[in-house]
Amino acid sequence: xxxxxxxxxxxxxxxxxxxxxxxxxxxxxxxxxxxxxxxxxxxxxxxxxxxxxxxxxxxxxxxxxxxxxxxxxxxxxxxxxxxxxxxxxxxxxxxxxxxxxxxxxxxxxxxxxxxxxxxxxxxxxxxxxxxxxxxxxxxxxxxxxxxxxxxxxxxxxxxxxxxxxxxxxxxxxxxxxxxxxxxxxxxxxxxxxxxxxxxxxxxxxxxxxxxxxxxxxxxxxxxxxxxxxxxxxxxxxxxxxxxxxxxxxxxxxxxxxxxxxxxxxxxxxxxxxxxxxxxxxxxxxxxxxxxxxxxxxxxxxxxxxxxxxxxxxxxxxxxxxxxxxxxxxxxxxxxxxxxx
Amino acid sequence: xxxxxxxxxxxxxxxxxxxxxxxxxxxxxxxxxxxxxxxxxxxxxxxxxxxxxxxxxxxxxxxxxxxxxxxxxxxxxxxxxxxxxxxxxxxxxxxxxxxxxxxxxxxxxxxxxxxxxxxxxxxxxxxxxxxxxxxxxxxxxxxxxxxxxxxxxxxxxxxxxxxxxxxxxxxxxxxxxxxxxxxxxxxxxxxxxxxxxxxxxxxxxxxxxxxxxxxxxxxxxxxxxxxxxxxxxxxxxxxxxxxxxxxxxxxxxxxxxxxxxxxxxxxxxxxxxxxxxxxxxxxxxxxxxxxxxxxxxxxxxxxxxxxxxxxxxxxxxxxxxxxxxxxxxxxxxxxxxxxxxxxxxxxxxxxxxxxxxxxxxxxxxxxxxxxxxxxxxxxxxxxxxxxxxxxxxxxxxxxxxxxxxxxxxxxxxxxxxxxxxxxxxxxxxxxxxxxxxxxxxxxxxxxxxxxxxxxxxxxxxxxxxxxxxxxxxxxxxxxxxxxxxxxxxxxxxxxxxxxxxxxxxxxxxxxxxxxxxxxxxxxxxxxxxxxxxxxxxxxxxxxxxxxxxxxxxxxxxxxxxxxxxxxxxxxxxxxxxxxxxxxxxxxxxxxxxxxxxxxxxxxxxxxxxxxxxxxxxxxx
Numbered sequence: 010x011x012x013x014x015x016x017x018x019x020x021x022x023x024x025x026x027x028x029x030x031x032x033x034x035x036x037x038x039x040x041x042x043x044x045x046x047x048x049x050x051x052x053x054x055x056x057x058x059x060x061x062x063x064x065x066x067x068x069x070x071x072x073x074x075x076x077x078x079x080x081x082x083x084x085x086x087x088x089x090x091x092x093x094x095x096x097x098x099x100x101x102x103x104x105x106x107x108x109x110x111x112x113x114x115x116x117x118x119x120x121x122x123x124x125x126x127x128x129x130x131x132x133x134x135x136x137x138x139x140x141x142x143x144x145x146x147x148x149x150x151x152x153x154x155x156x157x158x159x160x161x162x163x164x165x166x167x168x169x170x171x172x173x174x175x176x177x178x179x180x181x182x183x184x185x186x187x188x189x190x191x192x193x194x195x196x197x198x199x200x201x202x203x204x205x206x207x208x209x210x211x212x213x214x215x216x217x218x219x220x221x222x223x224x225x226x227x228x229x230x231x232x233x234x235x236x237x238x239x240x241x242x243x244x245x246x247x248x249x250x251x252x253x254x255x256x257x258x259x260x261x262x263x264x265x266x267x268x269x270x271x272x273x274x275x276x277x278x279x280x281x282x283x284x285x286x287x288x289x290x291x292x293x294x295x296x297x298x299x300x301x302x303x304x305x306x307x308x309x310x311x312x313x314x315x316x317x318x319x320x321x322x323x324x325x326x327x328x329x330x331x332x333x334x335x336x337x338x339x340x341x342x343x344x345x346x347x348x349x
Numbered sequence: 350x351x352x353x354x355x356x357x358x359x360x361x362x363x364x365x366x367x368x369x370x371x372x373x374x375x376x377x378x379x380x381x382x383x384x385x386x387x388x389x390x391x392x393x394x395x396x397x398x399x400x401x402x403x404x405x406x407x408x409x410x411x412x413x414x415x416x417x418x419x420x421x422x423x424x425x426x427x428x429x430x431x432x433x434x435x436x437x438x439x440x441x442x443x444x445x446x447x448x449x450x451x452x453x454x455x456x457x458x459x460x461x462x463x464x465x466x467x468x469x470x471x472x473x474x475x476x477x478x479x480x481x482x483x484x485x486x487x488x489x490x491x492x493x494x495x496x497x498x499x500x501x502x503x504x505x506x507x508x509x510x511x512x513x514x515x516x517x518x519x520x521x522x523x524x525x526x527x528x529x530x531x532x533x534x535x536x537x538x539x540x541x542x543x544x545x546x547x548x549x550x551x552x553x554x555x556x557x558x559x560x561x562x563x564x565x566x567x568x569x570x571x572x573x574x575x576x577x578x579x580x581x582x583x584x585x586x587x588x589x590x591x592x593x594x595x596x597x598x599x600x601x602x603x604x605x606x607x608x609x610x611x612x613x614x615x616x617x618x619x620x621x622x623x624x625x626x627x628x629x630x631x632x633x634x635x636x637x638x639x640x641x642x643x644x645x646x647x648x649x650x651x652x653x654x655x656x657x658x659x660x661x662x663x664x665x666x667x668x669x670x671x672x673x674x675x676x677x678x679x680x681x682x683x684x685x686x687x688x689x690x691x692x693x694x695x696x697x698x699x700x701x702x703x704x705x706x707x708x709x710x711x712x713x714x715x716x717x718x719x720x721x722x723x724x725x726x727x728x729x730x731x732x733x734x735x736x737x738x739x740x741x742x743x744x745x746x747x748x749x750x751x752x753x754x755x756x757x758x759x760x761x762x763x764x765x766x767x768x769x770x771x772x773x774x775x776x777x778x779x780x781x782x783x784x785x786x787x788x789x790x791x792x793x794x795x796x797x798x799x800x801x802x803x804x805x806x807x808x809x810x811x812x813x814x815x816x817x818x819x820x821x822x823x824x825x826x827x828x829x830x831x832x833x834x835x836x837x838x839x840x841x842x843x844x845x846x847x848x849x850x851x852x853x854x855x856x857x858x859x860x861x862x863x864x865x866x867x868x869x870x871x872x873x874x875x876x877x878x879x880x881x882x883x884x885x886x887x888x889x890x891x892x893x894x895x896x897x898x899x900x901x902x903x904x905x906x907x908x909x910x911x912x913x914x915x916x917x918x919x920x921x922x923x924x925x926x927x928x929x930x931x932x933x934x935x936x937x938x939x940x941x942x943x944x945x946x947x948x949x950x951x952x953x954x955x956x957x958x959x960x961x962x963x964x965x966x967x968x969x
Contacts, residue, residue: 027832055818056816059812072822072833077812077818077820078821079661079688079822080820080821080823081657081822082681082684085681088646088653089657089658090658091644091655092656092658092664096642096662096663096666099813117648118647118654120647121646121651325637326638327637331638333606335777336776336778338606338636339774339777340593343540344774345395345591346590347397347586347587347588347590347591347592349589
């Protein structure tokens with residue numbers, strides 16, 4: 010089939026025939042909508058696309074996509090994706106997970122998937138709460154969070170997903186926000202286009218159990234001062250009036266006002282391609298309200314991919330030893346014959 | 350049984366022909382007893398004897414040197430007759446140190462050959478083995494044919510001008526012991542000399558030291574007055590063919606590769622290291638040129654989930670583990686079952702519960718395989734009964750998995766996994782093909798992920814196929830469409846369907862056969878690694894005139910269709926198991942048969958005599 014004759018797909022082609030059962034107003038709808046918008050732009054046929062999820066609200070996602078999909082078990086989606094990708098390297102494999110699924114019960118698998126750097130796209134919907142089990146604190150809930158299982162406030166020190174991803178040698182690490190649909194679409198596309206494990210954290214509102222967790226990042230009045238959009242090679246400038254920036258003071262970032270002796274050249278310039286992850290890590294530690302929280306691509310570097318390497322070893326072995334012959338193998342080494 | 354023959358070995362001493370012998374090498378876990386045992390095994394196999402082995406080693410890689418906890422042993426039974434077990438009583442024991450003597454002496458027959466390394470019986474060695482007095486001097490070994498050899502001194506002497514340090518030189522002692530045994534049983538040193546070249550070729554001085562020590566051991570046998578005669582064992586009358594020596598783990602690995610070839614698939618193994626299953630991972634990771642892809646996962650759960658992912662993608666996917674790992678895989682096994690994807694879960698059983706006895710054998714995971722998951726979750730179970738049988742078991746398990754679209758559990762155990770026996774090499778082209786069909790884009794109009802064929806198997810549609818996009822998952826699905834469905838009647842229906850599918854496998858497997866009379870006083874019903882001991886015990890009892898037969902189950906879920914009728918033909922049923930009665934529990938629950946059990950969990954296989962004695966007791 011030539012490129013010209015490829016059918017032109019639309020968002021609607023990626024919708025499955027299943028009724029969507031997320032709560033009305035859930036941030037997941039927005040992510041689903043953006044995904045359906047982005048996929049037709051990638052030039053990958055639907056049958057070559059697979060969504061694999063764990064358990065939780067976000068993990069219902071594969072049911073709503075007219076692609077191949079698997080709704081697996083809690084926290085383990087990266088394992089399924091790994092086996093599928095190793096044996097079918099031409100598939101485009103997406104992992105859909107959440108803060109509980111990916112960082113609590115499935116933390117181990119997430120860590121190892123990222124460091125192996127298979128060509129997967131992992132999207133973590135971070136709503137900082139357990140939604141499907143109706144409102145317990147999650148590993149990303151802030152300290153003091155009052156929930157059904159923490160009536161006096163959570164005393165669990167939260168994890169920061171991107172810090173984890175970068176600590177696991179993540180080669181593509183990005184963040185977006187459910188309400189910022191244009192940016193979200195861009196991040197999903199960048200993730201799809203990156204070869205290797207792409208890890209995208211999406212700030213996602215659970216309007217039933219944790220409504221407003223990210224209002225500072227989505228409200229019209231506050232978002233310009235509370236977030237900062239990362240652009241490769243550009244200085245870190247933010248604020249409604251774009252008059253604030255991030256400067257490095259020794260090893261620490263600080264918020265400065267432009268003018269008054271501070272110029273753009275004094276600011277931190279974003280470098281998503283830096284071989285060293287220190288800058289990306291530093292950005293991942295910038296937390297609201299002390300800092301504007303960065304959204305965008307923190308890191309995008311090229312690392313060897315496990316699936317490529319394994320299949321390369323298979324090729325090399327075949328080149329060196331020839332395609333395996335079981336009869337030869339069975340008769341190799343010490344054998345003896347018994348005659349009648 | 351013993352006759353004097355001409356010295357075919359060129360020995361000037363008298364040579365007796367015997368039917369066979371059981372020999373154990375025992376020493377410190379750093380003494381190379383497993384290596385020596387494997388060499389002795391290969392050499393005996395190449396001499397045409399039937400063989401059965403029992404390696405027995407501690408869980409610690411190097412327990413403190415010289416201690417009772419650090420003793421490692423390798424038992425070999427070789428014979429000119431058909432044999433099925435590594436033997437009950439030892440005809441000969443080699444004890445490399447006092448600890449090895451102390452822990453192994455009880456198994457040596459009266460007047461048995463006892464070869465000891467005298468040099469190790471110093472004050473420290475005796476004290477580590479908790480001997481207050483030197484047993485070589487107290488007369489307590491008078492009931493044995495004690496042969497005292499200064500093995501350390503003689504080994505050092507043999508290598509002295511090679512300039513090796515003492516530690517390296519002493520590491521050759523196992524070759525001295527081997528050489529001595531080779532002389533005693535009329536073995537050629539050729540196989541081991543070739544092995545030395547291959548293994549130590551890169552270190553010429555070490556190779557030379559081992560070579561010299563091996564020959565020194567053999568020459569010592571020829572010259573010492575302590576050994577007045579040696580033995581000869583004729584080749585066994587095995588079925589004509591070409592043979593090689595195989596361990597159970599190797600036979601499983603090769604069986605999976607054969608199954609992949611017979612079904613036109615490439616093999617994917619997702620595994621996490623665990624004793625005693627790791628050797629399957631090691632073995633398969635060598636064969637990338639066969640298209641075998643091995644993935645050492647971060648844990649047991651990732652191992653099986655990667656396998657389910659690969660199975661979804663159309664690969665022949667398997668995971669290998671042991672009891673504790675299987676416990677971790679339980680949830681994913683349930684998913685594989687409701688997804689109705691073909692894959693294999695291999696449990697090389699070891700002593701449990703929990704970490705239990707990692708290096709010791711047991712059959713105590715049968716009920717785990719049967720029931721160890723939430724919900725109504727039947728999974729077919731097949732078991733291997735001997736090292737060579739692992740090859741056929743692997744292929745049969747995959748045949749069932751793809752025909753019925755189901756995960757299948759394969760049960761082996763530590764005894765089978767590490768034990769070795771001759772394996773008659775098949776021609777790969779003679780093995781039956783395993784037919785697999787995947788729906789294509791042409792089927793798009795009629796495709797439903799949970800429609801079923803005559804075996805109740807659903808179609809195996811793999812990602813990448815145009816027009817067949819579908820979603821599967823752990824939630825209950827609607828019959829035929831596979832859509833998520835919470836309807837009560839549908840859940841009942843799907844539960845019934847899945848159970849029926851597995852039960853129907855009984856119509857697709859052979860009827861259970863019996864070794865012995867068609868009906869009679871007693872049926873010995875076994876499964877797995879007790880095959881050899883059951884076979885030998887039953888044959889022995891029958892030779893004594895008892896009315897006893899033996900049936901050994903390969904298929905544990907479902908049972909063969911004729912099993913109830915078969916058991917009904919005997920007055921009593923005895924089920925020997927290396928657990929506390931797990932098959933007996935299933936047999937009683939399924940058939941209301943009042944079977945008797947013979948049960949032990951001591952980390953060791955049954956002695957033939959234990960089963961024979963129980964048969965006689967039940968028939969007295």
